[in-house]
Amino acid sequence: MTESVNSDDLNQRANEKAARRKEARDRMMADKTQEKGLIIVHTGKGKGKSTAAFGMVLRCIGHGMKVGVVQFIKGKWDTGERTVLERFPDQIEIKALGEGFTWETQDRARDIAFxxxxxxxxxxMIADESFDFVLLDEINIALRYDYLPIDEVLDFLKAKRPGLHVCLTGRNAKEELIAIADLVTEMEMVKHPFRDGVKAQAGVEF
Amino acid sequence: MTESVNSDDLNQRANEKAARRKEARDRMMADKTQEKGLIIVHTGKGKGKSTAAFGMVLRCIGHGMKVGVVQFIKGKWDTGERTVLERFPDQIEIKALGEGFTWETQDRARDIAFxxxxxxxxxxMIADESFDFVLLDEINIALRYDYLPIDEVLDFLKAKRPGLHVCLTGRNAKEELIAIADLVTEMEMVKHPFRDGVKAQAGVEF
Structure with missing residues (x-):
């Protein structure tokens, strides 16, 4: 430790401040008693939307919950997360649909069908009571291009079982979806290595 | 399909637009050929910083890579992700340090030691060549309170092996860290269910 002779004072003040912070936080948390299945949205132009969703899937599996995943877009990339998650066949069902429709395909009728x-x-999956968490990965892209009617999706989500969590990812989340969601995070890109000529890499991007 | 009689036209125009988009993207990706270990930062007040980091850990495991994790803050919560990841003992080493120091503890000297x-x-882990990815989960909190000297951390990161990815999470990432990072995402809170009295729940929060 290279702290100055005043470190006892500094620690004392810091500890008092921490005590006040803890008190405020305990007060804030005291009325958070409700459990309910959430509608969760990850949107924004930054990375981490699907990655954080799969991080939640990982946690759910660890807690013994059952998870359903629909991948609306995936393209040709192999995904490392599937390799691990498929080792828990009783707890996860993954449906991967088609190829990436925003960049790679140029057939709108086929995209709509997918x-x-x-x-x-x-x-x-949402209707099946055995599931605790359903991830609709990149569905926001399909909604944005009106490949799916937003009203139909909203009506179905609003009528879901109270205990079920549903997570919807993808940039450009529709305002109507954000309006009915419980937990919405926007991932903002601050800095991206593509700008410097670095390609997509295992572990980080896929 | 309930599309109008003009759907052929609509599809035709959409397909032409998609072709132009694909061409632009292919051009953009053509010079992304470099592979390098990245310094990745997840910051911001929203959820998903650690969750997305663990999503990357999941992918790395799926790709046969070796991962090191240091959890600078965790508190008393059991974490679902550990339950799954600890099934891959040859590929992951997790070090959990102490209790949550920002909210729960009030002993600055002890926090500094942790x-x-x-x-x-x-x-x-960063120096050990067997690791491909090192996650320093919530280290930004320790840096923010100057529990660790930022210069020491920056110097060590700048000297890391070129192939190693290091991910640093936590709100209030220091500007100096962002300056040397390759990939920085800010998670912004748009909507949070705590506001409505909903408590932290398995799978979603921990």
Whole structure:
């Protein structure tokens, strides 16, 4: 430790401040007693939307919960998370639909059919009482291009079982979806290595 | 399908637009050829900073990479992700340090000692060539309170092996850290269910 002779004073003041902070936080948390299934949205242009969703899937699996995943877009990239999650076949069901439709495909009619097929899988999982958490990965892209009618999705989500968590990811989340969601995080890109010529890499990007 | 009689036209226009978009993207990606270990920062007040980091850990495990994790703050919460990740003992080493120091503890001298112990573990992992990815979870809190000297951390990160990824999480990331990072995402809170009296729940929060 290279602290000055005043470190006892400094520690004393810091500890008093921490005590006040803890008191305020305990007060804030005291009325947080409700449990309910959440509608969770990850949006924004930054990285981490799907990654954080799969981080929640990982936690759910660790807690013995059952998880359903529909991947609306995935393209040709192999995904490391699937390799691990598929080792828990009793706790997870993953449906990967088609190829990435925003960048790689140029067939709108086919994209609409894929989006519809994905949503039908999602509806089945949401209705199936064995699931605790359903991830609709990149569904926001399908909603943004009106490949799926937003009203149909909202109506179905609003009628879900109270205990079920549903997470919807993808940039450009519709305002109507944000309005009915419980937990919304926007991932903002501050700095991205693509700008410097670095390609997508295992572990980080896929 | 309930589309109008003009859907052929609509699809045609959409497909042409998609073709132009794909062309622009292919051009953009053509010069992204470099592979390098990244310094990744997840910051901001929103959720998903650690969750997305653990999502990357999950991917790395799936790709056969070896991962080191130092949890600078964790408090008393059991974490679902550990339950799953500890099933891959050859690929992951997790060091959890102390109790949550920002909210729960009120002993600055002890917090500094814990932060130092965590950083020593992190340095060991960063120097150990068997690791491909090192996560310093919530280290930004320790840096923010000057429990660790920022210059020491920056100097060590700048000298890391070129192939190693290091991810640093926590709100209030220091500007100096952002300056040397390759990939920085800010998680912004748009909506949070604590506001409505909902408590932290398994799978979502821990």
């Amino acid at each position: 989006a519809r097929a994905g949503w039908e899988e999602g509806k089945r | 932060a130092r112990a965590g950083w020593e573990e992190g340095k060991r």
